[in-house]
Amino acid sequence: MAFESSVADRSWSELSELPAGDRREPMMKRLAAIATMEEPARSAAVTRMVRAEYELDEESLHSLTASWLRAWIDLHLEDPQQATLVARAFASVFASAPSNLAMRRAAVVQTVARQSLTDAEVELLSDELPSLGLPPSRRTRGTGERGLRERVAGDTVPLRAWWRFW
Numbered sequence: 001m002a003f004e005s006s007v008a009d010r011s012w013s014e015l016s017e018l019p020a021g022d023r024r025e026p027m028m029k030r031l032a033a034i035a036t037m038e039e040p041a042r043s044a045a046v047t048r049m050v051r052a053e054y055e056l057d058e059e060s061l062h063s064l065t066a067s068w069l070r071a072w073i074d075l076h077l078e079d080p081q082q083a084t085l086v087a088r089a090f091a092s093v094f095a096s097a098p099s100n101l102a103m104r105r106a107a108v109v110q111t112v113a114r115q116s117l118t119d120a121e122v123e124l125l126s127d128e129l130p131s132l133g134l135p136p137s138r139r140t141r142g143t144g145e146r147g148l149r150e151r152v153a154g155d156t157v158p159l160r161a162w163w164r165f166w
Contacts, residue, residue: 027071
């Protein structure tokens with residue numbers, strides 16, 4: 001289904017009006033239902049959801065994104081195969097979405113990961129949903145593990161100033 005010709009699924013974006021704690025169950029049910037669809041219908045459903053989601057204002061979009069990422073995690077813990085089907089559908093939709101929407105998605109997901117999700121959630125999402133573009137792990141921040149500079153310096157690899165690339 002072409003992204004530009006799809007109709008927004010307002011029932012998905014209207015979940016942003018619910019309190020955050022009340023969204024996860026209906027979102028998880030929706031994601032599980034999408035996983036049971038055949039491929040053309042799955043992509044079409046996700047496209048309609050994405051259109052509705054990205055018509056929201058920034059605050060609502062961030063809140064809804066955090067909720068559906070957590071619902072996806074719940075689905076992944078319950079049924080990894082269904083979660084993989086849903087993840088592939090979302091990745092496919094964003095691969096064919098207009099570039100401004102794809103860039104907005106990247107910014108929203110990065111912001112939500114940094115501000116709303118736990119380190120464990122980000123780590124699971126980065127491992128299982130590489131299309132989100134999340135960093136592999138945030139564990140080196142303040143946990144006693146050596147940071148990048150210490151690891152690189154300790155391995156006798158000289159550090160280069162990032163601005164000296166030209």
